[in-house]
Amino acid sequence: xxxxxxxxxxxxxxxxxxxxxxxxxxxxxxxxxxxxxxxxxxxxxxxxxxxxxxxxxxxxxxxxxxxxxxxxxxxxxxxxxxxxxxxxxxxxxxxxxxxxxxxxxxxxxxxxxxxxxxxxxxxxxxxxxxxxxxxxxxxxxxxxxxxxxxxxxxxxxxxxxxxxxxxxxxxxxxxxxxxxxxxxxxxxxxxxxxxxxxxx
Amino acid sequence: xxxxxxxxxxxxxxxxxxxxxxxxxxxxxxxxxxxxxxxxxxxxxxxxxxxxxxxxxxxxxxxxxxxxxxxxxxxxxxxxxxxxxxxxxxxxxxxxxxxxxxxxxxxxxxxxxxxxxxxxxxxxxxxxxxxxxxxxxxxxxxxxxxxxxxxxxxxxxxxxxxxxxxxxxxxxxxxxxxxxxxxxxxxxxxxxxxxxxxxx
Numbered sequence: 001x002x003x004x005x006x007x008x009x010x011x012x013x014x015x016x017x018x019x020x021x022x023x024x025x026x027x028x029x030x031x032x033x034x035x036x037x038x039x040x041x042x043x044x045x046x047x048x049x050x051x052x053x054x055x056x057x058x059x060x061x062x063x064x065x066x067x068x069x070x071x072x073x074x075x076x077x078x079x080x081x082x083x084x085x086x087x088x089x090x091x092x093x094x095x096x097x098x099x100x101x102x103x104x105x106x107x108x109x110x111x112x113x114x115x116x117x118x119x120x121x122x123x124x125x126x127x128x129x130x131x132x133x134x135x136x137x138x139x140x141x142x143x144x145x146x147x148x149x150x151x152x153x154x155x156x157x158x159x160x161x162x163x164x165x166x167x168x169x170x171x172x173x174x175x176x177x178x179x180x181x182x183x184x185x186x187x188x189x190x191x192x193x194x195x196x197x198x199x200x
Numbered sequence: 201x202x203x204x205x206x207x208x209x210x211x212x213x214x215x216x217x218x219x220x221x222x223x224x225x226x227x228x229x230x231x232x233x234x235x236x237x238x239x240x241x242x243x244x245x246x247x248x249x250x251x252x253x254x255x256x257x258x259x260x261x262x263x264x265x266x267x268x269x270x271x272x273x274x275x276x277x278x279x280x281x282x283x284x285x286x287x288x289x290x291x292x293x294x295x296x297x298x299x300x301x302x303x304x305x306x307x308x309x310x311x312x313x314x315x316x317x318x319x320x321x322x323x324x325x326x327x328x329x330x331x332x333x334x335x336x337x338x339x340x341x342x343x344x345x346x347x348x349x350x351x352x353x354x355x356x357x358x359x360x361x362x363x364x365x366x367x368x369x370x371x372x373x374x375x376x377x378x379x380x381x382x383x384x385x386x387x388x389x390x391x392x393x394x395x396x397x398x399x400x
Contacts, residue, residue, distance in 0.1 A: 169246035
């Protein structure tokens, strides 16, 4: 099978990206220490056309050489804001009527994968439905936390629920940029799968 | 919602991991340059109990301090082998009757997400079916390539097909450890979803 060249991939320019319809998803990084992880999340958010990234606390912001090394310019396409604390970011998202999930292993969490049909008992709707039918809600926000400590309990308490990636091995968690990639993909596969015209 | 503590996560010991049933998936890294990416892939393979990682060419092997920094010990649980070239790894996997996919953007690729029901026109079966019904085939192998050059065309040609993560932004690819995470998750969600008893 012949690999596609870059022109055949039909990627957007940065201006086209800014104009294009977005996945109604905001990704909040709460005290993410590694610039590598921040850049990698920007690159994933570019690929799935995420609405915005909210950088909080010690999380570094562009422009930054080390972020650029892994973001490779995605920090110029994806919209971002900085908040001193994730609590402030969550409060702002609530004002904007987002449904907010922490990505955490917690009591009563909603386990991935989620379908459109299987409502979560906690929220009476599947997380995917907030992405697909955002008439009353603006969309979904995901909060991902510090590489070791995760999302702080006070921020978890302020969220509408937790999303959990089931894990079956020896380690207690995934790398934060990989976890972000898997959860963003779970939303993207529903959104772009149900709305193929959005892809063009 | 209360975050779980590490004991509540019921993770396996390394010995239990070695004995446990695995996701019938082998991940092949072809000239992956970054030790950070290698370690991160090990950690993902631990989380989803992947059968083995095949490290090829310039890809570094454990034990290595820089791999350990992101693998965090997952290099001790997940089985691995080294091959001088990815061509040799692919030949070995063919002898073992694996169905082999390169993760690449290529003509006639199978796009994610895949279902059990929707057979791929190229392989007459969904990739998930090779994981779920591996009576004639041993399972699936995924080949991921160099951070810039991807999987080499000769290795792509030796594979049974290509798997492609649809992307809608400005950049031409995802970080390799994030791409690995998304594709491994696509297999894991089918395998563990269809075989909930395997989770216990």
